[in-house]
Amino acid sequence: MHIRKVTPDDAKAICLIYNYYIEHTAITFETKPVSVAEIQRRIKDVLKNNYPYYVGEINNRVVGYCYLSAWKQRAAYNPTAEVTIYLDKDFKGKGLGYTFYEYLFKYLDKKRFHSLIAGITLPNEASVRLHEGFGFHQVSFMPEIGYKFDKWLSVGHWHLLLD
Numbered sequence: 001m002h003i004r005k006v007t008p009d010d011a012k013a014i015c016l017i018y019n020y021y022i023e024h025t026a027i028t029f030e031t032k033p034v035s036v037a038e039i040q041r042r043i044k045d046v047l048k049n050n051y052p053y054y055v056g057e058i059n060n061r062v063v064g065y066c067y068l069s070a071w072k073q074r075a076a077y078n079p080t081a082e083v084t085i086y087l088d089k090d091f092k093g094k095g096l097g098y099t100f101y102e103y104l105f106k107y108l109d110k111k112r113f114h115s116l117i118a119g120i121t122l123p124n125e126a127s128v129r130l131h132e133g134f135g136f137h138q139v140s141f142m143p144e145i146g147y148k149f150d151k152w153l154s155v156g157h158w159h160l161l162l163d
Contacts (some may be wrong), residue, residue, distance in 0.1 A: 001096055003136070006046075007066065008051040009061075013038040013062035014055070017088050026121050026153050029146045051081065056100060064090075064111040066100045071117050071151065079114035085130075097130045105134070110162050118158045128158070130139045136160045 006146045019033040046053045046067050053067035061103075064087035071080040083104070087096050118136055128138075136158035144152035 001056040001058050001063065002124075003054050006055050006067070006095065008040050008043055010055050010062055010065070011036045011117060014043070014065055014149045015039045017062070017064065017086050018100055020089050026146070026148050026151075027127075029121070029148060029153070041090075045110060052104065054100065054103065056096060058087065058091070061088075062089045064096055064100060066104055068113070068116070069111075079112070081113055081115075082117050082119065093095060093126070097134070101130065101134050108162070113162055114130055115162060116160045118160075120156050120158060122154045122156050128156075131158045131160075134160065142148060 012131070013035060015036045015038075017080060018028070018039070019026045021032045022033055044070070046069055049070065051068040051070075053139070054063045054065065055062045064118055066083065066085040068081040071082045085097055085100055092124050118127075118131050122128075122141075137160070138156050139159040140157040141154065142156070143154045145155055146153040
């Protein structure tokens with residue numbers, strides 16, 4: 001997989017990947033598909049705040065993406081970021097999440113970021129395994145805080161202190 005910085009032109013491919021998860025899974029708590037224009041706006045927001053945002057390609061096809069974003073809006077939280085990763089449904093289970101995180105951590109500005117947070121809808125063994133494999137530790141469990149597909153959903157947060 002070739003990993004590179006995102007561009008606004010990637011919005012259509014990202015939209016296709018993300019909308020699958022909106023429509024078919026509880027991994028995201030969004031309930032309505034998002035437009036390409038909305039994804040372009042979100043990409044611009046991440047980039048204007050100088051957070052890393054990458055896409056992965058196989059044979060010139062975007063097969064996943066990952067980025068950091070603000071954990072909270074208060075200034076004292078600035079050294080902490082939330083990490084997000086999504087893979088094309090046809091490319092799950094092939095180690096691409098691991099490859100993305102290796103890349104992200106290799107180029108992460110550790111002078112800017114002190115810790116990372118990952119929110120995971122539970123159960124999600126693959127995501128938990130990925131995060132714990134990179135040293136994240138579970139720091140929260142919030143039972144039944146979301147409701148999607150006629151059922152209550154729980155969320156956990158995993159935390160990583162960077163060196």
